[in-house]
Amino acid sequence: FQRCVGMDALNSLHSTTYEIDEKHGTDYHKRFLEFVKMIQKENLVIGGAMTDPKGDRSKGPSEQDDPDLFTRIVDSDEKGVYVSGAKAHQTGCINSHWIILMPTIRLTQNDKEYAIVGAIPADVKGLTYIYGRQSCDTRVMEGGGDIDLGNAKFGGQEAMMILDRVFIPWDKLFMNGEFEFASMLVERFTCYHRRSYVCKTGLGDVLIGAAATIADYNGVPNVSHIKDKIIEMTHLNETIFAAGIASSHQGHKMKSGVYLNDDMLAQVCKHNVTRFPYEISRLAQNIAV
DSSP states (O other): OOOHHHHHHHHHHHHHHHHHHHHHOOOHHHHHHHHHHHHHHHTOOEEEEOOOOOSSTTSOGGGSSSGGGSOEEEEEOSSEEEEEEEEOSOTTGGGOSEEEEOOOSOOOGGGGGGOEEEEEETTOTTEEEEEEOOTTGGGGGSSOGGGOOSSOSOOOOEEEEEEEEEEEEGGGEEEESOGGGHHHHHHHHHHHHHHHGGGHHHHHHHHHHHHHHHHHHTTOTTOHHHHHHHHHHHHHHHHHHHHHHHHHHTOEEOTTSOEEOOHHHHHHHHHHHTTHHHHHHHHHHHHHO
16 A cells, blocks of 8 residues: 555656766765665565645745754764654555655755755654544444455555654665755656556546446446446546556656656646546446436
8 A cells, every 4th residue: 555655756766866976976876776675675665755844835945934844954973864844744654664755845055954865764763643534534443344345444544744853874865965956856756656646547447337337226327328427437537547658658768777757748647637536426426316
């Protein structure tokens, strides 16, 4: 469950760390590859923490009245660095093994202390989760879950992550002050992640199948307006899928060897996901009535 954010973080960091090293002579990419080897060997789930509370949106991180509205380095020693701040709306963070902290916006010279990328265990000292409830949380507590398939007993969740002098050793640090690469990382992560929303079409397939089954039960599978609704549901769902797959197909090879999918088609995929699933749900409810 919830591996997409971590995989998108790993993909975007693969190319970004390579290009930071190319410019600054650092060894972030080597550190990163060692981290990936460990993750793959142990089959661990990675949470990608990018969104900060942000505060006053008209101001950058270093201009905020509260310096902890963006995650930043507050101290360092011979073993590593210490970070404080917060990460908001972290889906799946509590069921992850490791969290990758990343910048959330373009940074300037004045924001160097906020140009931080590092990996931390999900139970690291100094990290507090403020758990966020979902509208369907009680479903898994009320019984009758045997009708569901897949993740039937455990709900998803979001949380606010509060970091209070959380330690990151040097070997788990993949950006440290290279502020000019923050926007590159954010843009590449966004490109991968918005393509990842193609997963929503799996839910659409289930809902379309359920709607067609309901039509059969109601004895109206051949009624024209019912067929039209199921056709429209399928059209919308496959349009989401098509944009995501096309984005991947149009990908290009980066300097580090990893592939980056097509940016414009990834944005189209995400835009479709913000609209079409709700229309699919509305049509399913209409058929059920």
